[in-house]
Amino acid sequence: MSSDVSQTSADAAARDETAVSRFVERFASTLAQAGFPPMAARVFVALLAADSGSLTSAELSEQLRISSAAVSGAVRFLIQVNVVLREREPGSRRDVYRVYEHVWQEVLTRRMQILDFWNESLRAGIDAVGAATPAGRRLSETLDFFVFLDQEVPDMIARWRERQSRGAAS
């Protein structure tokens, strides 16, 4: 087969893998600063930046220079938090991993669900300090704000979806 990777003249649209790799590492590192496990971040961004939107374990392992065990761990995490899915390509033994279509909406929605958890805790706190006390009022305002977000954010996402379906320009 003549499908050599290092063809640069024939394939005019060949992408600069060095630049892509730099992006992957940079963006992954910013995500990691925001609390993402480092390896999971790297795998995630590598998938985002893949033209096909999906890569095999071996490809990830080679591209990021990590062990297949690390890929396995990262992928498990990403599947768990619902941003990546595993596909088995028929007629092959290898899995390919793909980022969900509308990841960021998913991520945002998921983060909002955490608030429900917080709110339960807050209600207990308001009971403990007494709703009529200054502390109670402060905690109640916090709770109200979170409830407000819980209502507003889904609307916001809906607006985004609508805007998307109409076409890009605003």
Place this chain on the structure above:
Amino acid sequence: MSSDVSQTSADAAARDETAVSRFVERFASTLAQAGFPPMAARVFVALLAADSGSLTSAELSEQLRISSAAVSGAVRFLIQVNVVLREREPGSRRDVYRVYEHVWQEVLTRRMQILDFWNESLRAGIDAVGAATPAGRRLSETLDFFVFLDQEVPDMIARWRERQSRGAAS
């Protein structure tokens, strides 16, 4: 002086410090799970749950059973991320720490600013993979979504402020 802390019968509205402490630990632990440094979370919630809204280093140290060094570190973090301020009470040598009035609006606004940082990275990524490629389109959609949030969230916070100023009930 007769200002003993352990007066329970005289002060009818005395709060159940055990219950409050339980709330502090629980809520702090959920915040910690969301990426907050553990000690900073405990200090933050203790301040939230304090009737006066402010506590001294010694009070925090005693209430949370942590060293003053830990208080110092936690407070430095909280001031840095702009949720707590330091006040010196006149005629005394000790500092008191206070949570900002509208902390959560602040926190949310601040988190949005992180997006600007991400977006810069994303633009570089789009360049690297080529805007017209599938990967480029995927990254562009991500960028667009973040820009959208950057516009919408301030509006959302404004709506909240307005609702607050009108009075509680919606």
Place this chain on the structure above:
DNA sequence: CACTAGATTCACGAGATAGTGAAACTTAGA
């Protein structure tokens, strides 16, 4: 100007986390 309450810094140790290599497991294909 000396004293001291109070805050901060620093070196250290404990505990958690993440990634590796090797072994074990699973399963498509012969």
Place this chain on the structure above:
DNA sequence: TCTAAGTTTCACTATCTCGTGAATCTAGTG
């Protein structure tokens, strides 16, 4: 049923983070 490609698990290690205690620094007060 056997073989081997591919994935996962597990024990181990390196690294990082966080809180402590002790020493140091800062600034009111007599």
